[in-house]
Amino acid sequence: MLSDPDAKERWRWAEEGRILEEALAQLAQLFGGEPTCEPDWDAGRVRSVLSQLALKLADNYPYFHPLYAGQMLKPPHPVARLAWALALTLNPNNHARDGGRATSQLEQECITRLGRLFGWESVLGHLTGGGTVANLEALWVGRELHPDCPAIAASTDAHYTHARMARLLGVPFILVPVGADGAMNLDALDRILDQTPVGTVVATVGTTGWGAIDPVDGLVARKDRYRYRLHADAAYGGYFNLIRERLSKAARLRLEAVSACDSLAIDPHKHGLQPYGCGAILFQDPTVGSVYQHESPYTYFTSSERHLGEISLECSRPGAAAAALWATLELLPLAPDGLFADHLWKSCCAARTLAGCLQAHPAWVILGEPELDILVFSTRSPRASALSRLNRAIFDRAASDGLHLALLTIPVGKARSTLPDLNPDVGEVTVLRACLMKPEHLEWGVRIFDYLEKARLATPVLE
Ligand SMILES: Cc1ncc(COP(=O)(O)O)c(C=O)c1O
Numbered sequence: 153m154l155s156d157p158d159a160k161e162r163w164r165w166a167e168e169g170r171i172l173e174e175a176l177a178q179l180a181q182l183f184g185g186e187p188t189c190e191p192d193w194d195a196g197r198v199r200s201v202l203s204q205l206a207l208k209l210a211d212n213y214p215y216f217h218p219l220y221a222g223q224m225l226k227p228p229h230p231v232a233r234l235a236w237a238l239a240l241t242l243n244p245n246n247h248a249r250d251g252g253r254a255t256s257q258l259e260q261e262c263i264t265r266l267g268r269l270f271g272w273e274s275v276l277g278h279l280t281g282g283g284t285v286a287n288l289e290a291l292w293v294g295r296e297l298h299p300d301c302p303a304i305a306a307s308t309d310a311h312y313t314h315a316r317m318a319r320l321l322g323v324p325f326i327l328v329p330v331g332a333d334g335a336m337n338l339d340a341l342d343r344i345l346d347q348t349p350v351g352t353v354v355a356t357v358g359t360t361g362w363g364a365i366d367p368v369d370g371l372v373a374r375k376d377r378y379r380y381r382l383h384a385d386a387a388y389g390g391y392f393n394l395i396r397e398r399l400s401k402a403a404r405l406r407l408e409a410v411s412a413c414d415s416l417a418i419d420p421h422k423h424g425l426q427p428y429g430c431g432a433i434l435f436q437d438p439t440v441g442s443v444y445q446h447e448s449p450y451t452y453f454t455s456s457e458r459h460l461g462e463i464s465l466e467c468s469r470p471g472a473a474a475a476a477l478w479a480t481l482e483l484l485p486l487a488p489d490g491l492f493a494d495h496l497w498k499s500c501c502a503a504r505t506l507a508g509c510l511q512a513h514p515a516w517v518i519l520g521e522p523e524l525d526i527l528v529f530s531t532r533s534p535r536a537s538a539l540s541r542l543n544r545a546i547f548d549r550a551a552s553d554g555l556h557l558a559l560l561t562i563p564v565g566k567a568r569s570t571l572p573d574l575n576p577d578v579g580e581v582t583v584l585r586a587c588l589m590k591p592e593h594l595e596w597g598v599r600i601f602d603y604l605e606k607a608r609l610a611t612p613v614l615e
Contacts, residue, residue, distance in 0.1 A: 176241060218600075221558075229483070235479035239471055243470075246279070249452075252471035263434065266420075272434065278469075279431065279432050280431040280433055285466065296443045307328050307329070308327045310356045338367055361526075369408070398500070417434075422589075423496065503586070503588045525588045526588070534574070535574070544582055
């Protein structure tokens with residue numbers, strides 16, 4: 153718990169409160185024409201409940217701090233938090249323009265800007281609760297367009313929800329092995345496609361575990377031969393397209409090829425500085441909107457323009473999410489030479505910095521060069537079972553010292569490609585994983601290594 157007297161100002165949260173107060177006062181003036189109608193709530197009791205809530209919220213890891221590098225969690229930008237809170241005062245619903253007139257327009261603008269990130273000018277899309285629903289919509293559209301050929305193929309390292317969504321859609325789901333780099337193996341895919349018709353192939357642009365990018369360029373090249381739809385799950389990695397010129401040649405080519413996919417999911421609540429839940433689904437061909445066609449006699453009545461509910465699986469959705477994303481894009485445009493891009497690059501450099509520190513020390517090993525800003529690494533031990541216990545013990549020890557990481561369970565064979573002498577006494581091994589998604593992680597890379605070393609030295613050797 154924060155106990156020092158300056159804690160109130162330390163994270164500038166109080167300053168956010170003051171900015172919000174001014175914006176709320178302005179909004180109240182703008183709605184000053186309506187007759188007064190006092191809402192019935194008791195400010196004293198609200199204050200007291202919020203104070204209780206603050207106590208409960210303290211039971212969280214410090215997600216906003218660089219010492220948190222566990223889950224894929226990036227703090228929303230203050231402008232996003234404030235815009236969300238401001239819009240929430242009106243609580244618009246972006247299902248229909250009737251319920252969310254201004255914010256439907258903002259959502260449309262956000263989708264246009266996200267589309268331009270991939271060179272798509274006349275894109276069809278909308279915001280979603282997150283990557284899972286965005287992917288579901290792409291897979292559903294794929295099934296509706298190719299009912300005769302419904303199977304979905306994705307790599308073994310694709311997000312686990314794809315298999316679940318295939319079950320939900322009632323279509324076969326085919327797993328394609330990955331290569332040593334964690335990306336989909338195209339030879340393996342060809343063998344599958346030669347035997348089984350596949351309606352949609354999912355290319356993961358930045359896997360959750362490793363940050364690997366599937367060979368989207370190779371998948372685009374096969375698209376006509378095998379006649380599949382290509383969906384890019386760029387929920388985590390999509391924003392890196394902005395800085396593709398600074399990445400490896402393979403990453404650049406793979407990211408560049410996303411523009412030739414049929415659809416893509418990108419999560420502003422991952423790298424786009426947004427509060428949960430803000431995902432997005434984009435379709436390159438706007439005519440797929442016909443798949444969503446439905447009758448709704450009670451929703452659309454004040455505008456003849458398209459309502460977002462007409463091209464979305466969900467009905468009600470928060471207009472506040474669009475307001476927050478729009479405000480963020482205004483403040484930090486998606487320009488390759490802008491501040492947003494520089495911050496993304498810093499997170500990649502943070503992963504490289506930590507990788508360099510680990511590689512320079514004989515007690516540590518990295519399991520592959522980081523492509524984006526996720527780093528997978530391990531300490532050393534002769535047997536796989538002992539290595540897992542050791543990594544877990546270091547994970548716990550680091551957490552008790554204030555450094556929060558993630559664990560990743562991988563096939564022992566994968567670990568042996570980096571640790572060839574590892575005795576495979578068990579089939580899987582647990583290694584350490586860091587998501588260095590904050591630009592501040594760059595400054596903290598060396599200090600994070602110091603925390604790791606301290607945790608390792610304090611952990612008894614396990615045989
Ligand atoms: C590549 C990828 N796809 C999909 C998802 C699911 O997204 P969400 O948690 O926003 O539903 C994730 C989440 O980490 C992801 O990394």
